[in-house]
Amino acid sequence: KIIKWNKIIKWNKIIKWNKSILMMDKIKIQSAIFQIAASISCTTTTAFNPSSLTFAKKFNFRIFSTDNESAQYNVDTDSSLSFTYETSLPESQYTQVLISQSLQPIATKLRSFYDEKFQDPRQPDSSRFCWDPWFVNVGDRKANQEEEGGEEGNEEISNMVDGEREATDKQCQYSLKRIQTNDFFTEDDFSDLVEDLTQLGRSIGLTAITPPWISLYTNGDMQNLHTDAPHGPCAFVLSLCREGDFEGGETMLLRSKILELWRGFDGSRGLETGSIMRYIPPTPLGRCIVFDPRIPHGVNKVIGTQDPRKGRIIVHGWFNEPEVCWFGPWAESKIEEMNSLLDEALQPIVQTLGDGEIGRVCGYLACRIEVDQDGFPDNIVAVCDTLQADWDDFKGVIGYDEADRPVMEDAVSDVKLTIYESLKSLNFGEGEDGRAVVVPFAFE
Numbered sequence: 001k002i003i004k005w006n007k008i009i010k011w012n013k014i015i016k017w018n019k020s021i022l023m024m025d026k027i028k029i030q031s032a033i034f035q036i037a038a039s040i041s042c043t044t045t046t047a048f049n050p051s052s053l054t055f056a057k058k059f060n061f062r063i064f065s066t067d068n069e070s071a072q073y074n075v076d077t078d079s080s081l082s083f084t085y086e087t088s089l090p091e092s093q094y095t096q097v098l099i100s101q102s103l104q105p106i107a108t109k110l111r112s113f114y115d116e117k118f119q120d121p122r123q124p125d126s127s128r129f130c131w132d133p134w135f136v137n138v139g140d141r142k143a144n145q146e147e148e149g150g151e152e153g154n155e156e157i158s159n160m161v162d163g164e165r166e167a168t169d170k171q172c173q174y175s176l177k178r179i180q181t182n183d184f185f186t187e188d189d190f191s192d193l194v195e196d197l198t199q200l201g202r203s204i205g206l207t208a209i210t211p212p213w214i215s216l217y218t219n220g221d222m223q224n225l226h227t228d229a230p231h232g233p234c235a236f237v238l239s240l241c242r243e244g245d246f247e248g249g250e251t252m253l254l255r256s257k258i259l260e261l262w263r264g265f266d267g268s269r270g271l272e273t274g275s276i277m278r279y280i281p282p283t284p285l286g287r288c289i290v291f292d293p294r295i296p297h298g299v300n301k302v303i304g305t306q307d308p309r310k311g312r313i314i315v316h317g318w319f320n321e322p323e324v325c326w327f328g329p330w331a332e333s334k335i336e337e338m339n340s341l342l343d344e345a346l347q348p349i350v351q352t353l354g355d356g357e358i359g360r361v362c363g364y365l366a367c368r369i370e371v372d373q374d375g376f377p378d379n380i381v382a383v384c385d386t387l388q389a390d391w392d393d394f395k396g397v398i399g400y401d402e403a404d405r406p407v408m409e410d411a412v413s414d415v416k417l418t419i420y421e422s423l424k425s426l427n428f429g430e431g432e433d434g435r436a437v438v439v440p441f442a443f444e
Helices: 023-039 104-117 138-147 164-169 187-202 256-260 332-354 411-423
Strands: 052-056 061-065 074-076 097-100 132-137 172-180 206-209 213-217 222-226 234-239 251-254 277-280 288-291 297-299 312-322 325-327 361-371 377-385 397-400 406-408 435-443
Touching (some): 104 187, 104 312, 138 172, 187 234, 187 312, 251 256, 251 288, 312 435, 361 411, 377 411
Antiparallel strands (some): 052 061, 097 288, 172 213, 172 222, 206 312, 222 297, 234 312, 251 297, 325 435, 361 377
């Protein structure tokens, strides 16, 4: 029985978990919840998070571990689904986009099903009738925004030009056709998609996805710039597109340096589109990109035909629910013990990061610890890094070097170094080669 619904549906308001539920059951129930959410027009849901949360007062910092009795540990013997980014933790930099070609098999399968459905345009098919022609102008939500107190960040411009508001409201925000994937694909294909996506997400410490959409863009369709920060730490786009069917349709992302335009501003040079925006091609088929949804992003206008067989076809959604994820030949009897060890090692990080000595950072960081046969960290790498400093909490000069030169605070590097120092001395006990654990950190 569903007790309470909200804009975000929480698993723990729907289902009580116990140790007898296996990961496959979790995936099946997740698929079922997606179907429930779609049937009542909910656009987002998150999975039940069995992790214990530890908060640092300083900046709403969360460490995710699984030391409570009812925890279902995320253990994968197969880590073949992953992204290409892997950098030594102390040297890691903000990375706006991750790329993976690991989902090529399921993408090819889904595209074949799509082509079969649209093969004969003269033959009626009910599964084609329920696509939502989603068209939204900037001004279409104004009435709702006024009732809800306005859209956050939509501050008044002090010197607005006559007619500017009306011109802005007429701009297209979204133009596309979309449907929930569970309403279009077969149950088996949908389950395979959810399983592959969640396995890929676990490679960066994110164990759940929102209900995935499949969207179709034909001639003239596009998405204007927007952000999706509330939905999860990472957005994903899985391409079902074929080469040569259309032009345009790139995923557009504002370059992060533009958001800090006035910091170290250089007035001696101008900027053009290539220095302001990134354009990620919608092909090849099967490529999955993951990006920071806090960055203004959109979809470049598609130029082609109105034929749905030659459109920009993608599956998209958000990864969320950070949890510690274990990979490789871990002894199941040892996981609870290892998790408690990890949880204990992470507690000093909370104190260090929460005492105010380091400036506030925001974003998501996932660290992968590769463990040798003796149980020591063989390598500690960042597999996802969207950390940015909050310049409102920038401390400026924090000391002087041996030559009496000022040393400026670098909060992001300080945070990563603090985490690295806490993790490198761990010992997980003797075992087989190939063991690894991904530890996620969320700074909000």
